[in-house]
Amino acid sequence: MTAAGPRTRSERKHAAIVAAATSVFLDRGYHGASMDEVARVAAVSKQTVYKHFASKKTLFEQVMRATSEPMHAALRAAVDGVAGSGDVEADLRAYGQALLREVLTPPVVRLRHIIVAEADRFPDLAASWHRQGPGRTVDDLTDRFAALTAAGRLSCPQPRVAAEHFLWLLIAEPLVKSMFVPPPARPVRVEARVDAALRVFLAGYGG
Amino acid sequence: MTAAGPRTRSERKHAAIVAAATSVFLDRGYHGASMDEVARVAAVSKQTVYKHFASKKTLFEQVMRATSEPMHAALRAAVDGVAGSGDVEADLRAYGQALLREVLTPPVVRLRHIIVAEADRFPDLAASWHRQGPGRTVDDLTDRFAALTAAGRLSCPQPRVAAEHFLWLLIAEPLVKSMFVPPPARPVRVEARVDAALRVFLAGYGG
Numbered sequence: 001m002t003a004a005g006p007r008t009r010s011e012r013k014h015a016a017i018v019a020a021a022t023s024v025f026l027d028r029g030y031h032g033a034s035m036d037e038v039a040r041v042a043a044v045s046k047q048t049v050y051k052h053f054a055s056k057k058t059l060f061e062q063v064m065r066a067t068s069e070p071m072h073a074a075l076r077a078a079v080d081g082v083a084g085s086g087d088v089e090a091d092l093r094a095y096g097q098a099l100l101r102e103v104l105t106p107p108v109v110r111l112r113h114i115i116v117a118e119a120d121r122f123p124d125l126a127a128s129w130h131r132q133g134p135g136r137t138v139d140d141l142t143d144r145f146a147a148l149t150a151a152g153r154l155s156c157p158q159p160r161v162a163a164e165h166f167l168w169l170l171i172a173e174p175l176v177k178s179m180f181v182p183p184p185a186r187p188v189r190v191e192a193r194v195d196a197a198l199r200v201f202l203a204g205y206g207g
Numbered sequence: 208m209t210a211a212g213p214r215t216r217s218e219r220k221h222a223a224i225v226a227a228a229t230s231v232f233l234d235r236g237y238h239g240a241s242m243d244e245v246a247r248v249a250a251v252s253k254q255t256v257y258k259h260f261a262s263k264k265t266l267f268e269q270v271m272r273a274t275s276e277p278m279h280a281a282l283r284a285a286v287d288g289v290a291g292s293g294d295v296e297a298d299l300r301a302y303g304q305a306l307l308r309e310v311l312t313p314p315v316v317r318l319r320h321i322i323v324a325e326a327d328r329f330p331d332l333a334a335s336w337h338r339q340g341p342g343r344t345v346d347d348l349t350d351r352f353a354a355l356t357a358a359g360r361l362s363c364p365q366p367r368v369a370a371e372h373f374l375w376l377l378i379a380e381p382l383v384k385s386m387f388v389p390p391p392a393r394p395v396r397v398e399a400r401v402d403a404a405l406r407v408f409l410a411g412y413g414g
Contacts (some may be wrong), residue, residue, distance in 0.1 A: 010265035029327060031238075116386045120236060123389070130387035161403050164380045172375035174385070179386065180325045180337035182330070196368050200411030 014052050016042045021053075022063045026110045026183060030118045061125065067111045071102045072132065078102075079140045087155050089202065096170050096194040099137070103171055104188060109178045117178065138163045145205070153207045162205050169197035221259050222248045228260075229270045233317045234341050237267060237325045268332065274318045278309045280338065285309075286347045295360050296409065303401040306344070310378055313358050316385045323386065333412060345370045352412070360414045376404035 022044035024033045035056055039046040055060035078098035082091045112129070119126035141163035148154040156162035174188045227249035231240045241367035242263055246253040285305035289298045327334035348370035355361040363369035380396045
């Protein structure tokens, strides 16, 4: 097996452009970013940037994918763990900690902010971010909570409402604040926040 | 008694400028709004606009105040009702319904979006909005929940955490969605949403 990652000259340039664009967009916002600066940071010509990405919007969509895909992969793995061990509380605690950490990763916070700022111009991108983010998380949790309720481990007669409650008890406070105020350098108190949310959730929805 | 409202020529112009600016900013966003258009809509000269408001930012701050003040007044009145009747559940239900309706009023949703979009440029305005909005609500509820806990009517050993939980159980789902996707024309199901949130809150924090 050879190592994964870009191997041809074109693939290497493609990766360099995405890395440069990520840095430029997160630093300057959509409006302030330019294809010229992306080309300079990637050390390629502007023509090369346009050969790989037909427009600034296309390049930004690739930055969205590259920045959010690690989070989505981590959250898919984490939700797979819910109900995996037979200890629902422990599973939800582990999932909640993963969720808080992933959703508040600084590049994700920054990208989310840029997407909200550009929602008038690119309603499709903003809607897609919401669908794949909170929308997907609520869908995944709805399935789990319905199954756990069927198994008598939770009591969620409206599993979608329970999924929304679980998500927002955990994350709404720091998430909403991060829209208005740059997040603090010190991380949110993940364990305490998850424990407090879980206590209320299980009081309402325990089996 | 004469009717309230602006009476001098200057006061009438001031009010006309703020009304015009509200319409222009909410329609076009901060970046897209111009003092020329505000003057045209208000039917005054651009010099008159600048005589009343030294800069576009100052005018926007006035639009923020004019748009959010009715919400803040309604929420202050609503929080005064919590613990007023002796029926905590009924009081919290009435407060929750007022909160959902006020916070999701279309001009407030639109203004919130513009403030988030401009948070890089005007971090002071975004921080102030957060402080006077969710920050103030959590402060007010913290006081009430501490008093209700002291009176044995609720059980909130950490009243600030309980206040955050109450707020976000109620409002996070439609609030966060409204950042990404224009709110639907049909209103959120206020009563059902409040009842579901209240059930979980009281399971966790009931006296």
